[in-house]
Amino acid sequence: MDVMLGGVATDIGATYWFLEMKDWIGELMGSPRQYRPMESWSWIDIMGRPIGQNKGSCVLSACLMCLEAQHRLAFERRHGSDTFPYAIPRETAADLLETCKKAGVWTRKEGANVGKVLEVMQRNGGAVAWHEEGLEHCKLQIKSWERLPSPSSSSLARIMRTEGPLIGSLDVVRADYYAPGWQTRVYTGGSGKKKAVGHALVCMEYRLDGELIRVVDNHNWQGPVRWISKTAFRSFTQIKVEPLDAGALGIEVSWRRRLLRMLWREETFWWRQRRTLNKVWNKHH
Incomplete structure (x- = not known):
C-alpha cells in the first residue's frame, strides 16, 4: 500500500558540520553536548554507492553499505568532510556471499538474518575496502551492533541524528512495493502478509512529520x-x-592536504560516483 509524497529540501550536510562545531566549542567551554530534536535529518552526504544484491542477498548488501557509511561518518567526524578514502567494492560483496553460504548463514530461498551476517563479518575481521587512489586495501571492522525492535519515532530520530545510518528490516509484498509509480510513493506495508518476503536496506534520512524513513x-x-x-x-x-x-594507514588528513584537494578539484573515481549519486538522489527527493 502506498501514499503519494511531495518533494522537500534535502542536503543539510553543512548544517551538521555547523552544529558539530557549535557543540565542540560548547564542550571547550564546559557545556555538555546536547541532542537537538529536529523534524528531519539526512545522511545523504556520507552514503557510498549502493552494493547491488544477487537475488536474495539484500541483507549482505545492506550490511556492507551501512558499515561503509558508519566508517566514513566516524572518520570524517574526526578529520573533516571528504577525508575518508575507502569504498567497499562489489568483489567484497561476492566474497561475503560465498562465506555466508559456507557458514550456512545465507540460502537463496531464505536469504539471511542481519545479526548472523554481522557475526560472520566480525569474525572475519570486517569487510575489505579499496583505497580511492589505488593504495593498499584495508578492512572496515565492526565493533558491535544493536538490534532495535520497536523504537519510538523520537528515539529512532535521535539515534539516526546522533549515530548515523541504520539497517532497516521489513516484510514486503512485491506487487505493492513495486506498484506503478512506486518511485514517488511512500511504501506503508504490504496488503497480503502471506505473500510478504523479508527485505533489508539502509535507512539514511527521517522525517518526524508523517513518521517517514528514506532508504537506499x-x-x-x-x-x-x-x-x-x-x-x-x-x-x-x-x-x-x-x-x-x-x-597507521598513512592517510594524509592535514588541513594543507584538504585545501590543496579542494583548490585543485582533485576528483577520484569513488568521489565522482558519490557526487553523481548525491545529485540523482536529491533530484528525486
Whole structure:
C-alpha cells in the first residue's frame, strides 16, 4: 500500500558540520553536548554507492553499505568532510556471499538474518575496502551492533541524528512495493502478509512529520532511494565502529592536504560516483 509524497529540501550536510562545531566549542567551554530534536535529518552526504544484491542477498548488501557509511561518518567526524578514502567494492560483496553460504548463514530461498551476517563479518575481521587512489586495501571492522525492535519515532530520530545510518528490516509484498509509480510513493506495508518476503536496506534520512524513513535500496547503482513509513519496518540495526587510524594507514588528513584537494578539484573515481549519486538522489527527493 502506498501514499503519494511531495518533494522537500534535502542536503543539510553543512548544517551538521555547523552544529558539530557549535557543540565542540560548547564542550571547550564546559557545556555538555546536547541532542537537538529536529523534524528531519539526512545522511545523504556520507552514503557510498549502493552494493547491488544477487537475488536474495539484500541483507549482505545492506550490511556492507551501512558499515561503509558508519566508517566514513566516524572518520570524517574526526578529520573533516571528504577525508575518508575507502569504498567497499562489489568483489567484497561476492566474497561475503560465498562465506555466508559456507557458514550456512545465507540460502537463496531464505536469504539471511542481519545479526548472523554481522557475526560472520566480525569474525572475519570486517569487510575489505579499496583505497580511492589505488593504495593498499584495508578492512572496515565492526565493533558491535544493536538490534532495535520497536523504537519510538523520537528515539529512532535521535539515534539516526546522533549515530548515523541504520539497517532497516521489513516484510514486503512485491506487487505493492513495486506498484506503478512506486518511485514517488511512500511504501506503508504490504496488503497480503502471506505473500510478504523479508527485505533489508539502509535507512539514511527521517522525517518526524508523517513518521517517514528514506532508504537506499540495493537493486542497481542508483539504489534506488525511496520513502517508507516507519510502521512498515520490523526492526532496525545500528552498527557501531571505531574510526580508522589515519596515521597507521598513512592517510594524509592535514588541513594543507584538504585545501590543496579542494583548490585543485582533485576528483577520484569513488568521489565522482558519490557526487553523481548525491545529485540523482536529491533530484528525486
